Amino acid sequence: xxLPAGDAAPRFDAWSGRxxxxxxxVVSAIIGVVFFGPFAYVIWRNIDLGTDLGSLLWSQxxxxxLQRSLRLGVAVSLSAAVLGTSLAWLTIRTDLPGRRxxxxxxxxxxxxxxxVGATALIAGFASGGLIEExxxxxxxxxxxxxxxxxxAWLVLTLFTYPYVYLPAAARMASLPPSLExxxxxxxxxxxxxxxxxxxxxxxxxxxxxxxxxxxYTISDFGAVALxxxxxxxxxxxADRLFNQPRAMGLALVLGGVALIVVITERAxxxxxxxxxxxxxxxxxxxxxGRWSWPSLIFVAAFLGNALLGPVAVLGFWAWxxxxxxxxxxxxxxxxxxxxxxTIHSAQAGxxxxxxxxxxxxxxxxxxxRYRSRLGGATNSLVVTGFALPGVVTALSLVFWAIxxxxxxxxxxxxxxLILAYVLHFGAQATRAAHVAVxxxxxxxxxxxxxxxxxxxxxxxxxxxxxxxxxLFAGAGLVMLSTMKELPATLLLAPIGxxxxxxxxxxxxxxxxxxxxxxxxLVLVALSAILTWVVVIRRxxxx
Amino acid sequence: xxxxxxxxxxxxxxxxxTTSCGDSSADESAEGPAGxxxxxxxxxxxxxxxxxxxxxxxxxxxxxxxxxEVRYGDSAELALLIQTEGDSSPADVFISQSPGALGLLxxxxxxxxxxxALTGLVDAGFSASDGTWVGITGRVRVxxxxxxxxxxxxxxxxxxxxxxxxxxEQVAVAPTNGSFQDFVTAMRSELGDDATLEWLEGMAANNxxxxxxxxxIVEAVGRGEVPMGLVNHxxxxxxxxxxxxxxxxxxxxxxxxxxxxxxxxxxxxxASSDHAAAGSSLLEYLLGEEAQTTFSAETQEYPMLAVxxxxxxxxxxxxxxxxxxxxxxxxxxxxGTIDLISNSGIEQ
Numbered sequence: 105x106x107l108p109a110g111d112a113a114p115r116f117d118a119w120s121g122r123x124x125x126x127x128x129x130v131v132s133a134i135i136g137v138v139f140f141g142p143f144a145y146v147i148w149r150n151i152d153l154g155t156d157l158g159s160l161l162w163s164q165x166x167x168x169x170l171q172r173s174l175r176l177g178v179a180v181s182l183s184a185a186v187l188g189t190s191l192a193w194l195t196i197r198t199d200l201p202g203r204r205x206x207x208x209x210x211x212x213x214x215x216x217x218x219x220v221g222a223t224a225l226i227a228g229f230a231s232g233g234l235i236e237e238x239x240x241x242x243x244x245x246x247x248x249x250x251x252x253x254x255x256a257w258l259v260l261t262l263f264t265y266p267y268v269y270l271p272a273a274a275r276m277a278s279l280p281p282s283l284e285x286x287x288x289x290x291x292x293x294x295x296x297x298x299x300x301x302x303x304x305x306x307x308x309x310x311x312x313x314x315x316x317x318x319x320y321t322i323s324d325f326g327a328v329a330l331x332x333x334x335x336x337x338x339x340x341x342a343d344r345l346f347n348q349p350r351a352m353g354l355a356l357v358l359g360g361v362a363l364i365v366v367i368t369e370r371a372x373x374x375x376x377x378x379x380x381x382x383x384x385x386x387x388x389x390x391x392x393g394r395w396s397w398p399s400l401i402f403v404a405a406f407l408g409n410a411l412l413g414p415v416a417v418l419g420f421w422a423w424x425x426x427x428x429x430x431x432x433x434x435x436x437x438x439x440x441x442x443x444x445x446t447i448h449s450a451q452a453g454x455x456x457x458x459x460x461x462x463x464x465x466x467x468x469x470x471x472x473r474y475r476s477r478l479g480g481a482t483n484s485l486v487v488t489g490f491a492l493p494g495v496v497t498a499l500s501l502v503f504w505a506i507x508x509x510x511x512x513x514x515x516x517x518x519x520x521l522i523l524a525y526v527l528h529f530g531a532q533a534t535r536a537a538h539v540a541v542x543x544x545x546x547x548x549x550x551x552x553x554x555x556x557x558x559x560x561x562x563x564x565x566x567x568x569x570x571x572x573x574x575l576f577a578g579a580g581l582v583m584l585s586t587m588k589e590l591p592a593t594l595l596l597a598p599i600g601x602x603x604x605x606x607x608x609x610x611x612x613x614x615x616x617x618x619x620x621x622x623x624x625l626v627l628v629a630l631s632a633i634l635t636w637v638v639v640i641r642r643x644x645x646x
Numbered sequence: 647x648x649x650x651x652x653x654x655x656x657x658x659x660x661x662x663x664t665t666s667c668g669d670s671s672a673d674e675s676a677e678g679p680a681g682x683x684x685x686x687x688x689x690x691x692x693x694x695x696x697x698x699x700x701x702x703x704x705x706x707x708x709x710x711x712x713x714x715e716v717r718y719g720d721s722a723e724l725a726l727l728i729q730t731e732g733d734s735s736p737a738d739v740f741i742s743q744s745p746g747a748l749g750l751l752x753x754x755x756x757x758x759x760x761x762x763a764l765t766g767l768v769d770a771g772f773s774a775s776d777g778t779w780v781g782i783t784g785r786v787r788v789x790x791x792x793x794x795x796x797x798x799x800x801x802x803x804x805x806x807x808x809x810x811x812x813x814x815e816q817v818a819v820a821p822t823n824g825s826f827q828d829f830v831t832a833m834r835s836e837l838g839d840d841a842t843l844e845w846l847e848g849m850a851a852n853n854x855x856x857x858x859x860x861x862x863i864v865e866a867v868g869r870g871e872v873p874m875g876l877v878n879h880x881x882x883x884x885x886x887x888x889x890x891x892x893x894x895x896x897x898x899x900x901x902x903x904x905x906x907x908x909x910x911x912x913x914x915x916x917a918s919s920d921h922a923a924a925g926s927s928l929l930e931y932l933l934g935e936e937a938q939t940t941f942s943a944e945t946q947e948y949p950m951l952a953v954x955x956x957x958x959x960x961x962x963x964x965x966x967x968x969x970x971x972x973x974x975x976x977x978x979x980x981x982g983t984i985d986l987i988s989n990s991g992i993e994q
């Protein structure tokens with residue numbers, strides 16, 4: 105059962121007549137106010153500290169790093185969009201050998217904290233590093249310089265493309281096969297079918313993912329600092345303690361720029377034609393034929409770089425630590441120490457993924473189903489929140505919660521930490537939820553209504569199952585991001601709530617590569633298991 | 647349907663977690679009025695790592711019966727946390743990796759004045775002159791170098807020599823790192839702003855490679871990416887312990903040279919703390935002979951207590967110009983230091 109593309113156009117007209125339910129509006133307004141919290145905090149700090157925004161904005165010292173942030177953000181999101189979409193198509197829609205394994209592996213690079221990825225890349229590729237040692241016998245003794253823009257672009261592309269891969273894969277898994285079948289019956293080659301039939305239908309998901317990559321890139325600190333590319337966020341960190349007026353001014357600039365990008369993207373998104381379809385059969389699997397091997401080599405080579413490379417470097421460090429005879433305090437390597445951090449990471453990741461979906465669902469429903477300024481504004485705030493550096497979001501929550509009646513009781517407990525994760529990563533779920541809601545035809549709900557099904561029942565039995573692949577893809581992103589989150593975890597977690605991310609950080613602080621590497625490997629393994637359970641199986645079942 | 651069941655199970659799990667958290671906080675508040683005196687736990691925000699501090703704190707609890715709860719984190723971010731929490735901060739004691747973060751909080755009136763008997767345990771230069779915090783251990787600034795690339799004869803005798811063109815592109819720096827900033831602040835208090843700016847511009851003219859911190863510099867020197875770097879002394883000792891084959895070595899500049907500044911880690915008691923006495927007894931314990939010996943032996947940091955020996959194989963702190971450096975300036979004056987660094991063009 106599919107709707108031809110032409111039917112999509114009148115959709116807005118048909119819906120604009122409907123008033124959104126009051127309950128939905130109220131809930132969305134409350135969510136909007138909560139997500140405005142971090143911005144209100146930044147604005148208040150600027151007023152309180154008397155930041156001279158005028159001279160800050162006109163300073164070359166603001167523009168240079170801002171330009172670098174934007175250049176890096178655009179470059180990384182473009183490359184991540186291309187790679188994420190290609191991988192999604194190859195692993196979901198073709199008969200690529202071993203596709204089920206690739207499906208589990210492909211989202212995993214997202215889980216490397218970017219400072220871990222950058223450290224591994226430097227150890228591997230930098231002058232005098234592991235790769236050079238390996239290649240030296242072959243007569244190769246200089247590798248390209250990985251510091252600066254090139255290195256930052258490479259690291260961030262390798263570790264952020266899953267933001268595109270997961271939503272694109274979810275969308276491709278729920279596409280109806282009939283249009284593609286028709287196109288192929290008409291003699292179109294698979295490549296043309298992909299470009300004219302598949303791509304337009306997944307473009308919403310790809311844009312959503314690309315925007316997340318952009319926002320992540322401009323808010324990243326770890327990779328750009330280690331690779332020596334001086335962005336706006338790097339400046340915010342450098343000034344965070346001793347030049348707070350400037351740091352907070354720059355945070356406001358970063359938030360403002362991100363908001364402009366988010367609103368622009370939304371405007372463009374609205375103009376793109378939406379094609380509303382639902383599938384009743386399994387998606388079409390394209391036989392790769394003679395392209396089988398080249399495709400396999402591409403996927404293997406790419407994931408080799410994004411996943412195997414860092415894992416190999418980490419494995420080398422961990423092995424060296426486990427076999428070496430080291431007695432100094434803090435340098436020993438112990439797997440048993442990681443049991444509780446592993447449980448805590450899984451707990452935090454799963455709960456915040458679910459919480460994020462529940463929180464953003466009303467907003468996604470409102471924006472996808474009705475024309476609503478309130479929905480649009482809330483949605484923009486939720487998405488833009490991802491661009492604020494994690495420490496700013498965490499401090500804003502401290503600022504609002506510490507003296508607030510009732511809420512203060514929850515200060516530095518798990519619920520408030522989860523709220524911090526949701527505030528920071530809600531964007532990843534809201535875009536996925538929006539795409540998922542957009543993929544459910546209004547007509548199905550209407551049909552169920554005429555058959556006498558009540559609102560809740562319609563949602564649970566008709567609409568929710570159709571949205572599941574998209575929702576779980578969004579939940580997966582939030583889960584992976586939460587498990588590697590550091591600044592908010594350090595400041596807001598209950599005392600003693602160590603996670604794998606804080607273990608990795610602590611090991612790095614005391615110079616123990618081995619324990620940090622071991623914890624990173626456990627994090628990757630845990631992510632693989634949870635990604636399979638939460639996301640990948642759903643792509644298959646629906 | 648399975649999805650719904652999973653969702654339901656997760657919701658229940660979340661509810662269970664939430665309730666258990668609620669319970670524990672309820673317990674605490676119920677205990678609050680009843681549990682008086684030394685039975686009440688104190689809360690420490692520690693910028694120093696868990697492996698190092700936790701065993702000492704456990705000993706402290708065994709000795710005094712005072713329970714200690716610790717939040718570990720980055721010193722700068724914990725200082726921001728205390729600043730944002732204000733008078734409601736749950737923290738009683740702040741232990742910091744650098745004097746800068748302590749100085750910032752002292753400047754905002756967040757730290758209580760310590761008992762002079764406590765600050766008197768260390769040399770005058772190693773505590774705040776207003777008595778708001780006290781040094782616990784010391785790290786010495788050194789030149790880390792790759793012994794395969796640099797002969798001992800070619801090593802500098804003063805950090806001021808490094809602006810010489812023969813050191814062009816040879817010496818790695820970390821302009822955004824707290825310890826480097828502390829070192830520049832010390833230079834300002836010693837030589838004045840003009841001479842400091844001149845030195846920074848000289849380093850900039852030499853295209854001194856930038857790194858984000860001490861560990862990346864030590865790693866780069868070990869790989870041979872850059873022959874030398876300005877760091878704190880113990881990073882290289884740790885790197886060598888993990889892999890003794892790395893050809894990186896520490897070069898200690900003469901004791902009276904600016905390049906061998908002693909940077910302390912320190913601690914203070916929060917002005918908002920309800921457990922000030924227990925807090926200062928913790929600092930007193932960390933300055934006791936036992937804890938100081940542990941620091942010296944386990945972390946190769948310099949003890950603040952004169953009776954405890956310097957770490958094995960390291961020069962003694964004797965003669966290091968501690969009293970000439972006004973540490974308070976390292977807190978309050980850091981804003982000026984950052985401006986100076988950023989104006990010099992050394993950040994690349």
